[in-house]
Amino acid sequence: MALLLFVTLLCCSLLMLIAWRVQQASGNSTWIDVAWTFGTGAAGIGLVLWPLHGYGPITGRQTVVSVLAAIWALRLGIHLLRRALKGRDDPRYAKLKDSWGESYVWKMPAFLQIQAVSVFILGLFILLAGRNPAPGLNPLDILATLVAVCSIAGEAIADREVARFAADPANKGRICETGLWGWSRHPNYFFEWLIWVAYALFAISGFASAWGLLAWAGPIVMYLVLVHASGIPPTEAHMLQSRGDAFRDYQHRVSKFVPLPPRKPRP
Known part of the structure; x- marks a missing residue:
């Protein structure tokens, strides 16, 4: 090894x-x-x-x-x-x-x-x-598989939505709020983080050892990187510079990371 x-x-x-x-x-x-x-x-x-x-x-x-x-x-x-x-x-x-x-x-x-x-x-x-040395597959493995499939599919949908939005010349200078982007400012990052949750579930399935629990460092590390380091902060700084008040309004209405129903616009 x-x-x-x-x-x-x-x-x-x-x-x-x-x-x-x-x-x-x-x-x-x-x-x-x-x-x-x-x-x-x-x-x-x-x-x-x-x-x-x-x-x-x-x-x-x-x-x-x-x-x-x-x-x-x-x-x-x-x-x-x-x-x-x-x-x-x-x-x-x-x-x-x-x-x-x-x-x-x-x-x-x-x-x-x-x-x-x-x-x-x-x-x-x-x-x-x-x-994970636990024998066979059990319900937690099935849950982990479903989480992973949702992660891959969700990130693919988010990438497709923003690519389609950017390809339309009429949207130049505007902010994408299509589909998942109307519920999260960074749905691609959220679903990217979710697959590491799936791996952690696989690691503890039927085998709650220290090594299995260590896999939960994966989603923790990815959350810190995506939300507080090289993911969201530089992306939002760039968007604030290029979109200004329109992006500030978007920040007020739409969840930063986890997809949630959007808030009402400011009066």
Whole structure:
């Protein structure tokens, strides 16, 4: 297991180094998110399925968790890949470049190695879900599967809604309040967080050990990252700068993270 963990961490580091080189050559930081997504899925699946003691049978839980991780990574990765191929840069990285100035040349690859560590750690949370030694599948596994399916479907719907909104020239300069975006300002982030809840449910299913409970660090870490660090704060700062009072009104009416019925407009 130690060797598997070391090789996985090394691969994560190399992947993000390649992502940095691609970003430098293309000038498009979305490639970083593409690498992060596919890397997280691959790391988790590899840690779940790689044989540790010979080629024994793969359990049902390993299969379900691996399939869900693959669907999640392919769906989100292909979505981001399409954005990268269209040349759409991520304003969060542009803001980092402006704030770092000349030191961006060496700070960016160092930052991406931190991203590599995050890929490895998230892979460990998938590992805890897939290698839960509890025999068979039980109702909590079914619940976890339903949560994961809702997460993947919800994020896909949110991405599709905002893409369709942005593709209409009549919506230029406006704020998307279509469908899920009328109930949450960041439904894509909410449903992204939800899949880590699913992995935590898999990890404790029928086996309430310290290792299983550790998987709950996954949704906690993702919540902190998405809501208080690199997710919502820079996105909303960019929207406030570009949309002004219209976005402030949107903030007042629509829930920040969890989808909830919108509040009435200010008088």
